[in-house]
Each structure stands twice: as structure tokens, then as C-alpha cells.
Amino acid sequence: MTVLPHRRRSLYLLLLVTIACNTLCISAFTNTKHASVRNIPTSLQSIQDTLLDSLQKKLDSESSDVNQSTSTNGSKQRIPFIIQRLGRGTKQEIEEITQLCVDVFFNAQEDVPNNNDKKSTAPWKAVQLAYLRNYQRGDILSRNAFKKDQLVDLIVARRVYSVDTSSNMNAIANKIDSVDQIFNADQLPSGGDESKFYAGEIIGYCEMVEKKFGLGGKFEGDEPNGDDNEEGDDEEENEGKMEEKLRPYLGNLSVVKYARRSGVGSKLMDEGEQVVREWDAGHTEIVLQVEEDNPSAIQFYKRRGWEFVFADPTCRRYDTSGFFLKESRVTKYAMIKRLDKTKADQNGLKEANDAGESLMDKLRNSFFVSKQ
Helix, strand or coil: CCCCHHHHHHHHHHHHHHHHHHHHHHHHHHHCCCCCCCHHHHHHHHHHHHHHHHHHHHHHHHHHHHHHHHHHHHCCCCCCEEEEEEECCCHHHHHHHHHHHHHHHHCCCCCCCCCHHHCCCCHHHHHHHHHHHHHHHHHHHHHHHHCCCCCEEEEEEEEEEEEECCCCHHHCCCEECCHHHCECHHHCCCCHHHEEEEEEEEEEEEEEEEEECCCCCCCCCCCCCCCCCCCCCCHHHHHHHHHCCEEEEEEEEEECHHHCCCCHHHHHHHHHHHHHHHHCCCCCEEEEEEECCCHHHHHHHHHCCCEEEEEEEEEEEEECCCCCCEEEEEEEEEEEEEHHHCCCCCCCCCCCCCCCCCHHHHHCCCCCCCCC
């Protein structure tokens, strides 16, 4: 049974009172010559029984509170949502995305929807968050302006709401025509044709970007063109060529706190993998990076078939814990997922033949370099 610290102190206090009363009663029994030998032990037993009963009631009350809290968390309502591809996104969509990402990564969130605006934020923290939003927004917009040939897909999850037929659906931009698009649709009010659905705020996001990301070493698809038997090739030059390979990179996977454990993250990643297949650019794997002090995310990726490749201790991240925004060093794990190892290809594509050694055998004893 878990007891909160301030409640534990009250239990300890009751125990101390019990011990003190026992000591006082025994002292009175010893020092008072004319005390009744029968009455004092009886009084002592009565005090003990009263205190122990009070202590037991307190423990029962604490246990009931913990069980009720556990039951409430276990029956947390799943959030209905849909997945949308935005391509490179409009300015309004990018604004929503940057708001979500910065809040998820840098601003402590409440576990209930639409409650973050009610929280008071210190002025210096508000300035830091505004800077980070502008930075991410500028990064996306500059990519759209100067890297038009780069393969990019922004993927979002939007919360789904239901409205009755009396509402003006023509005024709602994100109308949903079919309930088949909705995940966790059983959480919406039933009613068939009597109700319609629309997509509301963004509750999850990830982006799939084709970028240069080096894994180093030699494994399938990374060897540079040319005769492998030539001895005159420069090893560093070959390694540099391997670093230049374009790979699909999954970045900024984020889900608002109140929508977690609703399947949002998994569906975003499924859509990301499907995006890479539809690019039809010959990619057979996807890469990502995750910070080492995020064990829940690491386990999430492992369950979905991602493999560890290397650790990069030279990475940095923004730190908003102080008065001034600063960068601190952090180790990030590079992970890879081979698309040809998926259970089934939604487009009916055939899995590639792995006649050679496994991925980990190919990566073992290799030198890995991350290029960002």
C-alpha cells in the first residue's frame, strides 16, 4: 500500500502517542504506592485499544483512498481521434504544431484537456517558451521555403468531437464524413445518423523527413558504388559516402498528457511508416533519436520493433529550468527500424530477402557516426 509522505507522518505521530501513553501509565503504576493494581492495567489496556482502533481506521481510510485512485487511473477514458497527413502544412497548422511540441517537451502539463491555459507561468518561462516556438516555427518554414525537393510529411492526431444535427456543420471546417476514420470511436456518443463528428485540436504529432543521417559501418544498402575488391579505395572516403545516405527520419513524436494511453503515438508511427512506403524512394529503414533519460519512450520504441544502433553523448537540448534558457549536454540513442521486418505490408509489397547475416550482426563491431 502506498501512503503519501504527509499522511505517513500522521501515522507515525499516532504510534509515538501510543508509546508515550504506555510509558506514562507504567511510570504512574510504579511510582504511586496507593494505586490500584487492578485499575491501572485496565486503564492502560483501554488507552491502547482506543489508540489502536484509531490507527486502524486511519490505515483503512488511506487504503481506500489509494484503491480508489488506482481504480480511477486504470479506467481512464480513451480519447477518440483521427490521423491526418498535412504534407508540409499551412501556417495555421504549423502554429498549432509548434504550440503542441513546446508544451509537451518544455512545459509541465495537466492531465486534463484544455486546462493548460489556466496555469500561471512565470514571466521568464513564458519568454523562453515563446522563443522555442518561434525557433521551431522558423525551422519548419525555412525548410518549406529552401528545401522544396526534400521529402517531408507532417502527421497529426486530432481529437474527435460529436455534435448533433441542430448545430451548423457548415461552419465547422474539419468535418468527418465516416466513423471508420475514427480511432476509439466507441468512446463517442452512439446515435448513428443523429450525430456527426468533427476534428478538433491537435493532440499528437510527428514528422517524417528524408535527411542525411549516418550509421557508419557496412550493412545492406550502405556500400558505395564500385568494385568492392579494389584495395586502393580510401576507407575514410567510403565512410564519408555512407554518411551521406538519405534516410527517413522520424522526429518530434509528441502526445499531450491527457491523451496518452489512447493509442495516439502508435497510430502516428504506423502512419509514418506508411508514408515512407508511399514515397517509393527505395528506403528500407527508418531512424530516430531518443534521449537516454526517457526510458518510457525507449521501451515504447522497442516494443514496436526498433533496434538500438549507437549512443551519441555529444548531443544538446534546451533547458528551461532556470531563469535563462540554456543548452545542456545529453546522450541520445539512435534507433532503427527495418521496414522489411514488419508483420505485413499494407500495400501488398513483398518483404526483402535477408539471405545474409542479421542487422545486429552487420552492425556489431562497427564504428558509428551520427551526422545531424
